[in-house]
Amino acid sequence: MSALDIVGDDLKTELPSGETVRFTHLDYAASAPCAQAAAQAVAELLPRYGSVHRGTGVRSQTSTVAYEVARDVVAEFVGARPGDQVIFTRNTTDALNLLARALPAGTTTIQFDGEHHANLLPWPNVLRLPTPASPAAAVADLRAALGRVDGPAVLTVTGASNVTGELWPVRELADVAHAHGVRVIVDAAQLAPHRGVSLAALGADYLAFSGHKLYAPFGAGVLAGRADWLDAAEPYLYGGGASAAVGARPGELTWADGPARHEGGTPNLLGAAAVAAVCAALLIADRDALHRHEQALLERLRAGLRTVPQAREVSIFGPDHPRVGIVSLHLPGHDPAQVAHRLGREHGVGVRAGQFCAHPLVRRLTGTDRVEACGRTGLLRASFGLGSTIEDIDRFVSALSTVLG
Ligand code: PMP
Numbered sequence: 117m118s119a120l121d122i123v124g125d126d127l128k129t130e131l132p133s134g135e136t137v138r139f140t141h142l143d144y145a146a147s148a149p150c151a152q153a154a155a156q157a158v159a160e161l162l163p164r165y166g167s168v169h170r171g172t173g174v175r176s177q178t179s180t181v182a183y184e185v186a187r188d189v190v191a192e193f194v195g196a197r198p199g200d201q202v203i204f205t206r207n208t209t210d211a212l213n214l215l216a217r218a219l220p221a222g223t224t225t226i227q228f229d230g231e232h233h234a235n236l237l238p239w240p241n242v243l244r245l246p247t248p249a250s251p252a253a254a255v256a257d258l259r260a261a262l263g264r265v266d267g268p269a270v271l272t273v274t275g276a277s278n279v280t281g282e283l284w285p286v287r288e289l290a291d292v293a294h295a296h297g298v299r300v301i302v303d304a305a306q307l308a309p310h311r312g313v314s315l316a317a318l319g320a321d322y323l324a325f326s327g328h329k330l331y332a333p334f335g336a337g338v339l340a341g342r343a344d345w346l347d348a349a350e351p352y353l354y355g356g357g358a359s360a361a362v363g364a365r366p367g368e369l370t371w372a373d374g375p376a377r378h379e380g381g382t383p384n385l386l387g388a389a390a391v392a393a394v395c396a397a398l399l400i401a402d403r404d405a406l407h408r409h410e411q412a413l414l415e416r417l418r419a420g421l422r423t424v425p426q427a428r429e430v431s432i433f434g435p436d437h438p439r440v441g442i443v444s445l446h447l448p449g450h451d452p453a454q455v456a457h458r459l460g461r462e463h464g465v466g467v468r469a470g471q472f473c474a475h476p477l478v479r480r481l482t483g484t485d486r487v488e489a490c491g492r493t494g495l496l497r498a499s500f501g502l503g504s505t506i507e508d509i510d511r512f513v514s515a516l517s518t519v520l521g
Pocket of ligand 1: 234277305326473
């Protein structure tokens with residue numbers, strides 16, 4: 117097995133007919149399966165782990181070193197600049213909430229309404245812009261919005277949409293934002309599994325992603341970026357690790373500096389090591405080849421879907437815009453939850469149905485304005501990545517045709 121092979125790729129499922137088939141996993145955007153690199157990192161640490169940063173024995177020392185090495189590897193993965201900080205969090209939601217609390221007081225947060233709720237909801241003083249029809253319009257809309265903002269502001273934007281799979285023009289948006297002295301935060305939850313995420317190349321000041329979407333198990337995520345606001349902020353969690361010195365009287369204390377300030381409590385060593393192992397494997401992988409494979413799967417899927425007239429692919433930026441392996445379908449006249457259920461039970465194909473924690477965008481794409489009506493409409497999403505095959509795509513298309521009748 118190589119480092120980026122998927123563990124459990126041969127998982128079987130039994131159909132109502134009694135036939136046993138290989139499970140077709142097309143829900144990577146929710147949680148990707150585990151890569152061999154992550155499994156191996158966890159297996160190596162299981163017999164020897166101890167408390168991180170908190171002990172003198174060999175277990176503790178090994179664990180402290182492993183944890184800090186993991187941080188260094190992630191720093192390389194995100195192309196951290198000198199002085200940037202890498203903080204281990206639970207996931208992207210946790211990372212963005214942490215950063216939202218570290219913004220200097222009075223900062224306006226500029227965002228588009230197509231964001232995942234994890235990047236829509238945590239922020240203070242929001243200026244929310246409607247998601248435009250094209251990348252060029254997004255840049256123009258940002259420029260216009262910046263002219264209306266008084267005082268300090270940040271832009272927070274997704275790198276790749278978890279609904280449409282479209283890549284956002286982060287670099288262009290960042291150039292405009294920076295020209296106005298505005299920092300840029302990138303929600304890279306769906307970008308990191310599919311593309312390089314260099315802070316410098318993206319023009320991002322901060323970047324957040326989740327291990328469980330990057331072929332590592334659950335429980336670890338990353339926030340990386342400029343240290344000054346993070347160092348000046350109150351710790352995200354009060355407690356051990358975040359505190360350097362605590363006096364006898366309440367309030368008599370000094371908070372820790374550096375990443376420890378925002379990593380209160382005992383760290384998740386296995387999670388951090390698993391994420392870092394995948395990052396290390398991706399750093400030396402032929403990402404162009406992975407990218408070409410993904411584009412071939414996308415083309416196969418979109419060609420296949422043309423033979424299923426009841427399923428309409430949705431997009432904001434138009435069909436030719438570059439995208440990652442995430443495709444959402446509108447199924448007028450069908451309940452997407454029912455369709456997803458039947459795909460799983462009758463065909464052994466796992467996809468996701470609903471609004472994908474991006475309600476404003478899905479409402480727009482389905483033409484459903486009423487909040488309560490969206491639950492019954494929603495979309496059907498197929499998403500894929502490492503380990504996905506042409507056969508997976510063909511099985512999905514064929515099963516979908518059968519289910520839609
Ligand atoms: N942002 C995007 C674009 C996502 O797709 C997701 C997960 N669906 C998140 C943020 C939140 O990730 P997590 O649930 O791991 O915190």
